[in-house]
Structure formats: C-alpha cells, structure tokens
Amino acid sequence: MFKLEGRIALVTGAGQSVGEGMARVLARQGAAVIVNDLYGERASRVADAVLKAGGKAVSAPFDVTDLSAAEPAVRAAEAELGHHVDILVNNAGIAEGDWNRPFRELTPEQWRLPIDLNIYGSLNTTKIVIDNMCEAGWGRIVQISSGSARTGQNIGVSMYAAGKSGIEGFVRHLAAEVGQFGVTANILALGLQANLGSTMPPEQVKALVSTIPIGRLGDPEEVGAAVAYLAADESGGMTGQTIDFNGGTQTR
Ligand SMILES: NC(=O)c1ccc[n+]([C@@H]2O[C@H](COP(=O)([O-])OP(=O)(O)OC[C@H]3O[C@@H](n4cnc5c(N)ncnc54)[C@H](O)[C@@H]3O)[C@@H](O)[C@H]2O)c1
Structure with missing residues (x-):
C-alpha cells in the first residue's frame, strides 16, 4: 500500500527537520524526490542521503517566495x-527573521515574512505544478500547516498563523x-515537532511536552508516513480536508 513508484514529488523546505523526514519516506515508498531548500548545502545533503539509501532524488535550491527563481529550478529538476x-x-x-513576537511588538515591515512564505511560497509552487497535474488527470498537493492556524496562542506567532490560516483557506x-x-x-496541521528541542531550553520543551496527550514531540518520519498516504493512489477519495x-x- 501507499506505493509511489513512478511518481515525482517536490518537497519544499526539505533540507532539514520535518521536510527531510518527508523526503526520506516518500523516496522509500518509491517516489523520485525533488528536494528543495533555500540553502543548497541542506538540499544536497538530503538528496545525497536519499541516493545513498537507494532512492531517487535531486536537489533544487530556490526561494519558494520567488516565482521567477522557482519555476526554472522545478522545470530543470523535472527535465x-x-x-x-x-x-x-x-x-x-x-521564515528566517524577526517575526516571532507579540503583534504589538511588530512593525508593519515585520508582518510580511511569515505571510509571504506561507501564502506566496505555496501559491508559487502550486502555480508551477497544477496545470500539468490537471492535464495528466492525477495529482496530490499536501499543505503543511499548524494548529496555530485555528487556535489563538500567546506565543508570538500571530503573523505565522495569519499565513497558515490564509493558505488553508486557499487549499480548501x-x-x-x-x-x-x-x-x-x-492540509496536514502539525503539532510541536522534535526539532523544537534544538532551539528551546530543555525545561521549556518539558513544559510543552506535558501538554501533549501522547507525551512526546512529533517525529519527522512519522509525519512523512502521513504524507505518503496523502500522496498515494489510496487517498484519492479524500480532498479539501x-x-x-x-x-x-x-x-x-
Ligand atoms: N517544528 C514544529 O514544531 C512545527 C509545528 C507545527 C508546524 N510546523 C510546520 O512544519 C513545516 C516544517 O517546519 P520545520 O520545523 O521542519 O522547519 P525548519 O525551519 O526546521 O526547516 C525548514 C526548512 O525550510 C527552509 N526554508 C525556509 N525558507 C525557505 C524558502 N523561502 N524557500 C525554500 N526553503 C525555505 C529552511 O532553510 C529550512 O531548511 C513548516 O511548515 C512549519 O510551519 C512545524
């Protein structure tokens, strides 16, 4: 089940963490993966790891918010x-940058980064691939989102949430x-993931984990398995969810 042989998958921001886990799992299921990241060395490292594990992958470094850079890079990888x-x-x-703070502390210039990345980033890549999918009569789009799109939180992510909820509306x-x-x-709306451990003090991670019913953070390859389902023939009856x-x- 959930075999992806003969399919080409583009995973954006796949140079580390959650995206890396998804790229590895999709490749294991048989897809050839276009590993995108803003940073060439991150994308190459993951593409190389997939190849070493016996899968198919090419790296495609570009900024998803820049349609003029993204389109030729995707076309080259497809070729x-x-x-x-x-x-x-x-x-x-x-997004990289200083957007992770309460709304009252943000300047209008700081609003744009997470909104551009989460909305325009996904619109750009969707624009690049959607016509070919529709003409072929088969395609799968998985949007990675977050519970913060629907739940108010006092953790300085209001602009990120504006981007996530905006793109969720588009996907429906x-x-x-x-x-x-x-x-x-x-849309796959994730909770807190294991990579938080590398950016937060252990006590803060412990406090957050105590709020999660399963008592642990999310695992990239576990998320990858859910993406493999959403990318497979078997999920053809489920859309807009x-x-x-x-x-x-x-x-x-
Ligand atoms: N980590 C969490 O706890 C968590 C929770 C909920 C949702 N999510 C979602 O999961 C997804 C992955 O998060 P993560 O924690 O793995 O992130 P991460 O920051 O660890 O990795 C993301 C990668 O995206 C790349 N990237 C950033 N801007 C880019 C751009 N403009 N173009 C191309 N690549 C770009 C980065 O270089 C990085 O390698 C995100 O959509 C995030 O919102 C994460």
Whole structure:
C-alpha cells in the first residue's frame, strides 16, 4: 500500500527537520524526490542521503517566495527526472527573521515574512505544478500547516498563523476546483515537532511536552508516513480536508 513508484514529488523546505523526514519516506515508498531548500548545502545533503539509501532524488535550491527563481529550478529538476511533478508537499513555512513576537511588538515591515512564505511560497509552487497535474488527470498537493492556524496562542506567532490560516483557506478552494481532474489537495496541521528541542531550553520543551496527550514531540518520519498516504493512489477519495497530526492536542 501507499506505493509511489513512478511518481515525482517536490518537497519544499526539505533540507532539514520535518521536510527531510518527508523526503526520506516518500523516496522509500518509491517516489523520485525533488528536494528543495533555500540553502543548497541542506538540499544536497538530503538528496545525497536519499541516493545513498537507494532512492531517487535531486536537489533544487530556490526561494519558494520567488516565482521567477522557482519555476526554472522545478522545470530543470523535472527535465532531469523525465516527468512532471505529480506530488507537491508545501512544507517550507518557518521564515528566517524577526517575526516571532507579540503583534504589538511588530512593525508593519515585520508582518510580511511569515505571510509571504506561507501564502506566496505555496501559491508559487502550486502555480508551477497544477496545470500539468490537471492535464495528466492525477495529482496530490499536501499543505503543511499548524494548529496555530485555528487556535489563538500567546506565543508570538500571530503573523505565522495569519499565513497558515490564509493558505488553508486557499487549499480548501483549490481542492474544490481541481477535484474533477483527479487532483487532491489536503492540509496536514502539525503539532510541536522534535526539532523544537534544538532551539528551546530543555525545561521549556518539558513544559510543552506535558501538554501533549501522547507525551512526546512529533517525529519527522512519522509525519512523512502521513504524507505518503496523502500522496498515494489510496487517498484519492479524500480532498479539501484539514488533518491534525499533533499527538492528540485539541485544536478549536
Ligand atoms: N517544528 C514544529 O514544531 C512545527 C509545528 C507545527 C508546524 N510546523 C510546520 O512544519 C513545516 C516544517 O517546519 P520545520 O520545523 O521542519 O522547519 P525548519 O525551519 O526546521 O526547516 C525548514 C526548512 O525550510 C527552509 N526554508 C525556509 N525558507 C525557505 C524558502 N523561502 N524557500 C525554500 N526553503 C525555505 C529552511 O532553510 C529550512 O531548511 C513548516 O511548515 C512549519 O510551519 C512545524
């Protein structure tokens, strides 16, 4: 089940953490993976690891917010792999920059980064792949989101949440528009992931973990397995959905 042989998957922001886990799992299921990241060395490291493990991958470094850079890079990777992208995972979503603070402390200039990345980043890659998917009569789009799109939190992520909830709205409409062509579009809304441990003091991680029913942070390859399902033939009957993958945390 959930075999992806013969499929080409583009995973954005796949040079580390969650995106890396997804790229590894999709490759294990048989997809050839276009490993995107803003940083060439991150993308190459993951593509090399996939190749070493016996999978197929090419690295495609570009900034997803820049359509003029993204389109030629995706076309070049498609030419190298000999087929258009059938599976798009819009994962790049954590912008670099000073946006992670309460709204009252942000200047209007600081609003843009997470909104550009989460909305325009995903719109750009979707624009690049959607026509080929519809013409082929098969495609899968997976948007990585967060519970913060629907739940207010006092942790300085209001602009990130504005981007995530905006793109969630788009994906639901896209699903309604392209379902007739055999293309699905779903949202996987993640809870806190294991890589938080590298950016937060252990006591803070412990406090956060205590709020998660399964008592641990998310694992990139476990998320990758959910993406493999959403990318497979078997999920063709499911589209326009938002699925919480968060260890049981209740979102509202
Ligand atoms: N980590 C968490 O706890 C968590 C929780 C909920 C949702 N998420 C979501 O999961 C996804 C992955 O998060 P992560 O924690 O793995 O992030 P991360 O920051 O560890 O990795 C993301 C990668 O994206 C790349 N990137 C950033 N901007 C880019 C751009 N403009 N173009 C291309 N690549 C770019 C970075 O270089 C980085 O390698 C994001 O959409 C995030 O919002 C993460």
